[in-house]
Amino acid sequence: MLRPLLKGKITGVKNLKARYRYSVILLRQLVKTDFKLRYQGSVLGYAWSLLRPLLLFAILYVVFVRFLKIGGDIPHFPVYLLLGIVIWNFFAEMTMQSLGSIVGRGDLIRKLNIPRWVIVLSSSISALINLILNLLVVIIFLLINNVDLLKTSLFLPLILAQVYVFALGVSLFLAAAYVKYRDVNYIWEVILQAGFYLTPILYPIAIISNQTLQKIIFLNPVAQSIQDARYAAITHQTVTISQVFGGSVLKFAPYFLSIMVLIAGYAYFKRQSKSFAENI
Amino acid sequence: MNKEQMAESGEVAVRVSNVSKVFNLPTEKNNSIKSAFISFPRKKRRIVKQQALKDISFEVKKGEFFGIVGRNGSGKSTLLKIIASIYQPTSGKLEVSGRLVPFIELGVGFNPELTGRENVYLNGALLGFSPKEIDAMYKDIVEFAELERFMDQKLKNYSSGMQVRLAFSMAIRAKADILLVDEVLAVGDADFQRKCFEYFKTLKKDKKTVVFVSHEMSAIREFCDRAILIEDSKIFAQGSADKVSQLYLRQFMNSTDQESGPTSKRWGDRAVLVESIEAKVEADSIIINEVLRVRANTANPIAGIRIRNSAGQEITGTNTQVEQQDLGDVKQGQRIKLQWRTPNIFSDGKYFVDPAVVYADGVTVCDWWDEAASFVIKKARRLPYNIDPGFQLEISA
Numbered sequence: 001m002l003r004p005l006l007k008g009k010i011t012g013v014k015n016l017k018a019r020y021r022y023s024v025i026l027l028r029q030l031v032k033t034d035f036k037l038r039y040q041g042s043v044l045g046y047a048w049s050l051l052r053p054l055l056l057f058a059i060l061y062v063v064f065v066r067f068l069k070i071g072g073d074i075p076h077f078p079v080y081l082l083l084g085i086v087i088w089n090f091f092a093e094m095t096m097q098s099l100g101s102i103v104g105r106g107d108l109i110r111k112l113n114i115p116r117w118v119i120v121l122s123s124s125i126s127a128l129i130n131l132i133l134n135l136l137v138v139i140i141f142l143l144i145n146n147v148d149l150l151k152t153s154l155f156l157p158l159i160l161a162q163v164y165v166f167a168l169g170v171s172l173f174l175a176a177a178y179v180k181y182r183d184v185n186y187i188w189e190v191i192l193q194a195g196f197y198l199t200p201i202l203y204p205i206a207i208i209s210n211q212t213l214q215k216i217i218f219l220n221p222v223a224q225s226i227q228d229a230r231y232a233a234i235t236h237q238t239v240t241i242s243q244v245f246g247g248s249v250l251k252f253a254p255y256f257l258s259i260m261v262l263i264a265g266y267a268y269f270k271r272q273s274k275s276f277a278e279n280i
Numbered sequence: 281m282n283k284e285q286m287a288e289s290g291e292v293a294v295r296v297s298n299v300s301k302v303f304n305l306p307t308e309k310n311n312s313i314k315s316a317f318i319s320f321p322r323k324k325r326r327i328v329k330q331q332a333l334k335d336i337s338f339e340v341k342k343g344e345f346f347g348i349v350g351r352n353g354s355g356k357s358t359l360l361k362i363i364a365s366i367y368q369p370t371s372g373k374l375e376v377s378g379r380l381v382p383f384i385e386l387g388v389g390f391n392p393e394l395t396g397r398e399n400v401y402l403n404g405a406l407l408g409f410s411p412k413e414i415d416a417m418y419k420d421i422v423e424f425a426e427l428e429r430f431m432d433q434k435l436k437n438y439s440s441g442m443q444v445r446l447a448f449s450m451a452i453r454a455k456a457d458i459l460l461v462d463e464v465l466a467v468g469d470a471d472f473q474r475k476c477f478e479y480f481k482t483l484k485k486d487k488k489t490v491v492f493v494s495h496e497m498s499a500i501r502e503f504c505d506r507a508i509l510i511e512d513s514k515i516f517a518q519g520s521a522d523k524v525s526q527l528y529l530r531q532f533m534n535s536t537d538q539e540s541g542p543t544s545k546r547w548g549d550r551a552v553l554v555e556s557i558e559a560k561v562e563a564d565s566i567i568i569n570e571v572l573r574v575r576a577n578t579a580n581p582i583a584g585i586r587i588r589n590s591a592g593q594e595i596t597g598t599n600t601q602v603e604q605q606d607l608g609d610v611k612q613g614q615r616i617k618l619q620w621r622t623p624n625i626f627s628d629g630k631y632f633v634d635p636a637v638v639y640a641d642g643v644t645v646c647d648w649w650d651e652a653a654s655f656v657i658k659k660a661r662r663l664p665y666n667i668d669p670g671f672q673l674e675i676s677a
Binding site for chain 2: 018025032107111113167259274275278
């Protein structure tokens, strides 16, 4: 009776390896396909990936800097604004795209036993590629605006990684929930809209005078990381979470929350994924 | 050692132990927006439990061609999806040893907006091939599909036949220890079916493990070593393919009335209608007795029959005009008896009789009744062709 047991273990490892290889092949191909299809049929094609943030920036600049004259006391406010928008857009785009990804790939899920999480991961990577292209535009403006290169910029990848972790957790949860409850996308749209105004993207956080409200806003990992990113890459004259909470351990809450959301999101996704094929 | 003993001693490729599957089907009772809103806060999602499989256990040995047989809705497709790990069993266990590739549909993941070439790589990835591996076999895939000139065109510009060819050309390259094949694969024109069957033959020759779902008994008997018969979510029988398919034919094909009842299609104005029709199989002929009833005076209607096999292929047919026996002008209330007789040249299987009455113009339908009657042919010998008229063979040195 020992032999079959041992054999089972070996084939188990072999299966795991094969499964991993399959996942990687699939992931690459799905991301490629996504990217190919994104600007399908448009004249400018991939150029839109860079044009979109550029045009967005032009609008922001005219509206907020020229007309509304907000953020005058923050150095390099236009770039400051752009970085916030780029990070928020990444979060919104990634969660929104992932939300529909499982249902959108229902044809595959009903006919093949593909690793489900690969589908969510592939739409998250598509969003990530877009983020990198957008950041290129941000860097161009950093140079144009003669922003002093800060040593803290080195932390930027780490800060963005945190946003990605948080967004991935949310994405996994939403994608799985959407299979069962088709109301999720409407609810999430509203939450994103509310989140956009509750996050210091268009306005400097300093204009909120209520200390408690400021603290609450900072508990949102996206708000915290946008401020962290601005502090790290653009100017130290901005408010970050450690300034608001001072010595309190609460200043670690959003970081902790990001990781917890990923774990919880993955656990929920994993449990639900067993019945995706029959529920889609 | 006979074949069955060999299978007994062989290694197990797929083991299904006590598998049951229950689907929870939500029923939406809120049909109007108003009622949806009113009941929203305490809306109970009514769940109907549907037992799709009950306590299924069997084993598929390595190198075996294994059939799963059953009528529509019996649960065979659910079982296939459980073996493919697409569905999780509600209870019970599934063990698979080796790489398993399911073919529930051809060309899964094909995207109409991508070119043929891009689709090859995408579909290839779904089958588990890396881009490098596809590079190596790309030429063969395209050549087999006979699509050399079209690979850089978008898939949406392909005809459906071209798409199937490309998908099939991909599918046969799948490297798997175990293949799951659904009968829907074998749809398409005769040429494509032939290609499919040829592929099955090479699988069989190469001693691949194949699980094949079908209700086409001729295919089951031709390819499968063993089979199980699923009926009403349970295993009704298992054993050699011949035994199981015979049981299937006997069990389900004789209840012709049942099957021709709700599923058959019928249309026309019924000025002259088919009142009754039945088919009898005698030793060397098929006799079809038909009664027509005239509801309105009609000038020279044409009555005809058509015989189709269980795959829907038209085997033969005739009508009163072809036979040069006109019905003449028929009067209201009149009944006409017809007896059609044809030699029993059919090969094994089930056949449907479609009677029809049309007006003298040969086009306008009085009564057309698809699958009004059926008959089953069981012959001592079996040919994988539509007809078996009997041959005389002489061999001389």
